[in-house]
Amino acid sequence: MTRTKLKKDAKIFVAGHRGLVGSAIYRNLTEKGYTNVITRTREELDLVRCDEVAEFFLEEQPEYVFVAAAKVGGIKANDDYRADFIYQNLMIQTNLIHNSYQFGVKKLIFLGSTCIYPKVSPQPIREEYLMEGPLEYTNEPYAVAKIAGLKMCESYNLQYGTNFITVMPPSLYGPGDNFNLETSHVLPALIRKMHLGKALEENNWRAIRNDLKTRPIEGVTGDQEKGEILAVLKNYGVMKEIPESQPATGRVCIEIWGTGRPLREFMWSGDLADACVYLMETCNFSDILEIRKKETDTAPGITNTQINIGTGKEVSIADLAWMVKEHVGFGGSLVFNPNLPEGTIRKLSDITRLTSLGWRHKVELEEGIGKFYAWYLKSVEELVDSV
Numbered sequence: 396m397t398r399t400k401l402k403k404d405a406k407i408f409v410a411g412h413r414g415l416v417g418s419a420i421y422r423n424l425t426e427k428g429y430t431n432v433i434t435r436t437r438e439e440l441d442l443v444r445c446d447e448v449a450e451f452f453l454e455e456q457p458e459y460v461f462v463a464a465a466k467v468g469g470i471k472a473n474d475d476y477r478a479d480f481i482y483q484n485l486m487i488q489t490n491l492i493h494n495s496y497q498f499g500v501k502k503l504i505f506l507g508s509t510c511i512y513p514k515v516s517p518q519p520i521r522e523e524y525l526m527e528g529p530l531e532y533t534n535e536p537y538a539v540a541k542i543a544g545l546k547m548c549e550s551y552n553l554q555y556g557t558n559f560i561t562v563m564p565p566s567l568y569g570p571g572d573n574f575n576l577e578t579s580h581v582l583p584a585l586i587r588k589m590h591l592g593k594a595l596e597e598n599n600w601r602a603i604r605n606d607l608k609t610r611p612i613e614g615v616t617g618d619q620e621k622g623e624i625l626a627v628l629k630n631y632g633v634m635k636e637i638p639e640s641q642p643a644t645g646r647v648c649i650e651i652w653g654t655g656r657p658l659r660e661f662m663w664s665g666d667l668a669d670a671c672v673y674l675m676e677t678c679n680f681s682d683i684l685e686i687r688k689k690e691t692d693t694a695p696g697i698t699n700t701q702i703n704i705g706t707g708k709e710v711s712i713a714d715l716a717w718m719v720k721e722h723v724g725f726g727g728s729l730v731f732n733p734n735l736p737e738g739t740i741r742k743l744s745d746i747t748r749l750t751s752l753g754w755r756h757k758v759e760l761e762e763g764i765g766k767f768y769a770w771y772l773k774s775v776e777e778l779v780d781s782v
Contacts, residue, residue, distance in 0.1 A: 401676050408433045408457035411464030418571045419668035420461050448490035452498040460503040462491050472578035473534040481536035488544040496551050503559040504671050505548050507541040509742050510534050519745040522699045531739045549700050552680045561701040569664030570770045576631045588649050589725040591633050596647040609778035647727035653737025655713030660705050660743050663758035670704045673754050705744035706756045722764050
């Protein structure tokens with residue numbers, strides 16, 4: 396494998412630099428001494444608009460591109476906003492990939508998700524299992540969009556000789572994550588719900604009001620009456636089990652979607668960023684083709700050239716909840732609601748391709764949850780101070 400000559404002053408565009416993944420990639424690049432990293436906010440550049448993206452590429456002429464921009468969310472958001480998820484993601488990635496070809500970008504990293512794989516698939520999931528079965532219904536529009544992006548990169552490489560690499564990470568978490576209980580993924584949702592549950596359990600209304608002041612729920616901020624705050628918390632599964640008039644340290648119940656049995660692979664966003672920058676520096680599409688030749692892939696033609704990025708480790712949602720409970724210090728009870736959706740039962744990545752390219756993760760889940768909760772507490776303090 397030949398290392399890419401990526402100069403420290405190379406012009407690198409990180410699309411989606413304010414998001415969970417994009418911000419981590421931006422930090423990783425700057426920490427490694429890259430001095431010409433380009434970014435644009437959504438207000439400055441609407442990636443859904445073809446004309447704006449083409450004008451940006453014409454003006455800036457980026458040499459390398461990370462496609463970390465996407466519309467993302469948890470099970471509820473994916474199911475409720477199906478049209479938004481497929482349309483916006485198709486438009487964002489199509490505009491970025493096509494213009495990268497049009498303007499001669501040297502290399503592009505496109506980020507997808509392991510949700511592209513069939514709902515029922517052999518475990519761990521190898522890249523070659525793509526499209527061998529139906530997708531999970533709740534996130535089908537998002538998965539279809541990401542499959543289209545993967546195939547677009549692959550097709551441009553084969554027809555036009557571009558150097559576009561697609562990576563498929565598992566469930567991610569880290570600084571800058573989405574803690575909106577209406578749209579967040581499971582881990583940030585658990586962190587926030589148990590933080591609020593702990594505060595409620597301790598009758599710590601200052602902590603509750605500060606949390607809602609920085610991240611309102613359905614328009615409810617820390618300024619509302621206690622009854623209104625308790626009602627919206629209950630709506631999202633943070634419930635007092637005893638009347639409000641009872642002593643301060645009464646038990647609190649946290650409701651969790653599903654049975655708790657599904658298994659998930661979680662990865663610290665900083666690790667994903669490091670993997671993406673590593674691949675930008677060291678890996679070319681030709682290297683992936685060489686790896687494929689050594690695999691027992693019976694698919695006709697050149698296909699399934701994406702790289703799974705992950706830890707190769709999984710945990711049940713129930714065990715994850717108990718880990719968060721311990722880190723947060725929540726003393727109440729956890730209740731799993733089997734009547735609410737829980738997604739695919741298992742989706743563990745096979746990371747053989749990734750490890751063969753010389754990269755492994757560093758942050759284990761236990762350590763990551765502690766870092767994640769510490770960041771969340773700090774973010775609440777900073778947001779309160781800024782208001």
